[in-house]
């Protein structure tokens with residue numbers, strides 16, 4: 001009897017494994033396209049979220065991505081030394097030719113983030129899917145990460161914050177930066193800046209999975225020359241630039 | 245740049261815990277206070293919410309009675325534990341189940357009067373926390389107001405053993421509320437009929 005049970009179990013085991021193997025590939029694609037991962041599943045390193053910014057498409061006068069970011073995350077929109085800026089628009093001028101290009105700069109979501117290396121508390125961390133975040137429950141506001149970041153991507157909240165947007169916590173004494181709109185990404189949406197840029201008709205920011213060779217972003221990176229800002233640092237940034 | 249050891253994840257987890265342990269004393273006080281509070285509230289509850297003694301008791305406004313994600317007794321004692329656990333899972337692992345999510349608590353418990361869990365001694369969080377003199381840190385960063393719900397009051401989780409109404413009606417309600425929430429949350433329509441969130 002026990003022998004029968006054993007083999008039956010084994011058979012069932014193989015069956016399940018085979019089924020899982022079949023189901024995973026199409027299932028994952030479907031989920032990714034429709035509504036992100038299931039709520040009760042942890043993020044996985046099978047995915048690496050990234051963005052490609054095409055400086056040729058980005059318009060010098062436009063700052064819709066910045067506005068969208070501020071609105072999405074409840075930032076004041078101020079640009080003073082005490083104001084949080086998660087994304088900045090920059091115009092770069094070639095002094096020889098006079099050519100001006102425009103591009104947004106934000107947290108580059110490094111594969112080897114220096115901010116997490118220096119953080120003494122473990123508050124700076126990289127999620128399995130490549131999004132670099134600050135756990136503001138743990139952050140002590142020492143600002144080492146701000147020193148370590150080569151992109152000046154992080155801001156310190158120096159004053160009490162009131163009237164935060166529900167679901168977008170921000171508070172005094174902690175460091176914050178672009179979260180790649182992690183709440184939206186987990187819900188299967190794109191970051192607010194990406195949608196805003198597309199709505200403005202520029203489509204200068206492409207968001208997607210760098211690990212998936214069939215994603216728009218991977219195809220573009222395979223086809224065109226793209227750059228990582230300060231590639232010499234070997235940080236393996238998740239945000240890439242084209243046309244710079 | 246740096247080479248992570250294979251046990252990196254565990255190192256990292258312990259880092260997280262260490263961060264929390266630093267606040268151990270604070271939590272100790274919080275838990276002590278909450279236990280005292282739980283005792284006081286249990287006394288009220290068994291007294292049928294009547295003040296039989298001269299001791300004044302907190303009167304939190306319950307915006308949606310009988311629909312909590314767990315027993316009242318359990319939540320009185322352990323809400324801080326489940327919130328803490330859920331917080332780590334959400335921030336670090338991206339687990340976004342509705343049950344035990346602070347946003348979800350606020351969505352359901354915000355007062356109908358001022359649309360917040362804080363403000364007066366009747367607002368859900370403030371009522372007991374000011375009674376027990378336990379500082380509530382959540383709202384230095386988190387909004388005390390529900391996510392924009394266009395005035396609709398809903399709760400996506402109704403435990404199967406909920407008392408209000410027959411079980412089938414409850415489930416239908418839960419699903420429609422879930423749908424409502426998803427529609428509000430995501431532009432992408434989520435057709436997931438069996439999709440009970442945890």
Ligand code: SF4
Nearest residue numbers: 119139140142143145
């Ligand atoms: S400011 Fe916060 S996140 Fe940055 S290094 Fe210090 S503790 Fe870590």
